Amino acid sequence: MLHEIVNKSQWLLSLKFVAYPPVIAMWPRYSVPRSQRRHWTAETAVVAYFIPLPEPLDVPHLYEVPITEVLDPRDESPSVFLEKRQGVESVFRMKVRFHQSEHTVSSPAVTAVMDALGGKDNVNAPFLDRPRSITVAEVSGPMALADEDGLTMGFDSALEVLRTFQRSHHMVTTRPLSLVVRKSLPPVLPVMISGGEIFAKPEMSLFLVNQDEQHASRVRGPELPWEKLRGLTLAFNDYSPNLFSAFSDMRREGRLAYARGENLSAIILAGAAAEALLVEIMLLMMWEEDLDCTSVAKILDTKDTVTKKVTSQFAGRLGGQWNTRQPGPIRDWRVNLADLRNSAVHAGHFPDDRMIQGAFESLEALERYIGDRLVANMRKYSATTKIFLGDDGLARRGQILKFQEMVRQDNLYPPPAPGQYFRRWKQEVARIRAGRHVGCEENLELILVSYPNGLHRWFVQDSTNGLAAEVPPPVLNENLALTVSKLMSQVPSKPVSALIHGHRVTAGAVLRWQCIGELNPAHPYRRWEVCLIPPPARSAESSES
Known part of the structure; x- marks a missing residue:
C-alpha cells in the first residue's frame, strides 16, 4: 500500500514545491539582515515522509492542509513568508496530504481460536476477513540540513505536526485517536527526497523509524462534511497548540483507556479532564475581564478544591445553578466524575462500565451547560463564548446571527490571535506564581x-x-x-x-x-x-x- 502511494507521489514531489519562487519578505519588527533570513526557494532540498496513522482519520482521500505558524524570528528554518493578516506575520513550513487506503485483514485472535478447534478450513467464517482503513499522511517540507540529522529532525517535526492535527480532529469529532509516535510505526518507512535542483527527479530512500513494529487499524468513520472539515482546519490553524489541549488530551486518553478496558485509568482521566475544562474556562473569563495577573495567581494559589472554586468563581459570573448538591449537571459532575475519581485515586475503587459511561455522559453535560451559560452571558464574555463554542456551537443553540450582530454593534471583536494572546496571559500568571x-x-x-x-x-x-x-x-x-x-x-x-x-x-x-x-x-x-x-x-x- 505504501509503495503504491509513494509511486503516485513521485512526480508531485518534483512539482509541488519547486514552483515557489524565492520570496522577499519584509520583517518590520525585527532588525535582521536580509542575508541572514532563511527562505524556502526552488533550490531547497525537499523531503516527503509517508507515515501510516494508528487510526484512520475522517477526511477525504488526498485532503491537503498547509502548515502555517506565527512567525518566530529566532527560528531559522526554511520558510515561505506570508502576508500579514490583522497584524500577525505567519510562515508556511510544510504541507500534509492524507491518503486513504482500504484493505482486508484476518483477525489473528479469531484465526487462533479456529486453529484451537482443529483448524477447520471448511468452516464458513466470513467474519475472519474484515475491511480495514488506513490513513497515510504524506508530510512534505524543506530540509533544514541536507544530511541524516536533517532527515531525523524533519521526521520528528512531521510527527509533531500530525499529533497536533490528531488533537484537532478529536476536538472536532470527539472520536478517540492514538497520537502517532515512533513506537506505533513500522520499523522502516519510505521517504522521497528531492536534491534541491529544479525539476530534479526525487529519489526514494528507506528511513529507520524504530526497532519494534506495532500497528493498529480501525474502520474509518463516515467522511466529515465540509462544515466539519472547515471547523477542523480552523481548530488546527487558530488554536494550535489548542487552548483546551489539557482537557482534550485527557478526555481523549480517557476514552481510549475505556476502549482498551482500562476503567481505572479512564475515570481518573475523565475526572481530570473535567477539572482542566473548568479551570480553563475560569481563566478565560478572568482574561476577558482584564483581571490583574497577580490577583489571578492568588486565586489559583488558594488551597480551595476545584469544587469550591467552581461555586465561588462561576456562579457570580455566569449565573445559573452551580450548587453541587442541587440536581443538575453540576451535581452530576461532582457525583459521577469528581467523587468517583477521588474514590479511584484514594481508595483504589475500580468503576464498572456503567459508571464510566455515566462519567462521560456527565462530562458532555458539563460541556453543554457551560456553553449554555456562556451564551446567556455572551455580551460580557464574547471572546470566551466564541473560543469555547465556535460558530458550530452557537449555531446549534440558534444564536450565531445574534452573536455576530452583537459583536458588530458593540465592537466586541476578539484580538487577531486570541489563542496566542491568552496563552501569553497564562504564562504571565504562571511566572508570578513561580516567583x-x-x-x-x-x-x-x-x-x-x-x-x-x-x-x-x-x-x-x-x-x-x-x-x-x-x-x-x-x-x-x-x-x-x-x-x-x-x-x-x-x-x-x-x-x-x-x-x-x-x-x-x-x-x-x-x-x-x-x-x-x-x-x-x-x-x-x-x-x-x-x-x-x-x-x-x-x-x-x-x-x-
Whole structure:
C-alpha cells in the first residue's frame, strides 16, 4: 500500500514545491539582515515522509492542509513568508496530504481460536476477513540540513505536526485517536527526497523509524462534511497548540483507556479532564475581564478544591445553578466524575462500565451547560463564548446571527490571535506564581521600540521568563549604529519592536522588570488593546508656562 502511494507521489514531489519562487519578505519588527533570513526557494532540498496513522482519520482521500505558524524570528528554518493578516506575520513550513487506503485483514485472535478447534478450513467464517482503513499522511517540507540529522529532525517535526492535527480532529469529532509516535510505526518507512535542483527527479530512500513494529487499524468513520472539515482546519490553524489541549488530551486518553478496558485509568482521566475544562474556562473569563495577573495567581494559589472554586468563581459570573448538591449537571459532575475519581485515586475503587459511561455522559453535560451559560452571558464574555463554542456551537443553540450582530454593534471583536494572546496571559500568571521576577542575563535580548509619535525606547527582554526592562540607549558599533539610525528614521503607524542582533547585552544596574507584554508590542497578551505609546517629554517652555 505504501509503495503504491509513494509511486503516485513521485512526480508531485518534483512539482509541488519547486514552483515557489524565492520570496522577499519584509520583517518590520525585527532588525535582521536580509542575508541572514532563511527562505524556502526552488533550490531547497525537499523531503516527503509517508507515515501510516494508528487510526484512520475522517477526511477525504488526498485532503491537503498547509502548515502555517506565527512567525518566530529566532527560528531559522526554511520558510515561505506570508502576508500579514490583522497584524500577525505567519510562515508556511510544510504541507500534509492524507491518503486513504482500504484493505482486508484476518483477525489473528479469531484465526487462533479456529486453529484451537482443529483448524477447520471448511468452516464458513466470513467474519475472519474484515475491511480495514488506513490513513497515510504524506508530510512534505524543506530540509533544514541536507544530511541524516536533517532527515531525523524533519521526521520528528512531521510527527509533531500530525499529533497536533490528531488533537484537532478529536476536538472536532470527539472520536478517540492514538497520537502517532515512533513506537506505533513500522520499523522502516519510505521517504522521497528531492536534491534541491529544479525539476530534479526525487529519489526514494528507506528511513529507520524504530526497532519494534506495532500497528493498529480501525474502520474509518463516515467522511466529515465540509462544515466539519472547515471547523477542523480552523481548530488546527487558530488554536494550535489548542487552548483546551489539557482537557482534550485527557478526555481523549480517557476514552481510549475505556476502549482498551482500562476503567481505572479512564475515570481518573475523565475526572481530570473535567477539572482542566473548568479551570480553563475560569481563566478565560478572568482574561476577558482584564483581571490583574497577580490577583489571578492568588486565586489559583488558594488551597480551595476545584469544587469550591467552581461555586465561588462561576456562579457570580455566569449565573445559573452551580450548587453541587442541587440536581443538575453540576451535581452530576461532582457525583459521577469528581467523587468517583477521588474514590479511584484514594481508595483504589475500580468503576464498572456503567459508571464510566455515566462519567462521560456527565462530562458532555458539563460541556453543554457551560456553553449554555456562556451564551446567556455572551455580551460580557464574547471572546470566551466564541473560543469555547465556535460558530458550530452557537449555531446549534440558534444564536450565531445574534452573536455576530452583537459583536458588530458593540465592537466586541476578539484580538487577531486570541489563542496566542491568552496563552501569553497564562504564562504571565504562571511566572508570578513561580516567583520569577528578575530576568536571566543569559536570556537577554536587546530591542528597540519605535512609536507613532516619533519616540524611541530601548529595552532588554528575557523571552523565556516573559520579562522586560527599559535601559539607556546602548553604545553600538559603527555598522550597527548606522542600521539602527535608518530604522529610527522611519515613523511607524503603530508601536513596533526591532530585535537588535550583534550587540552584547548585560543587565548592568538594577532594572525595573515588567511583564514583556507591557513593553514590547510584539508580545500582546491582554484581551483588550492597551496603549503602549509613552507621552512625549514636556519641553522647558511648556514647563515654565
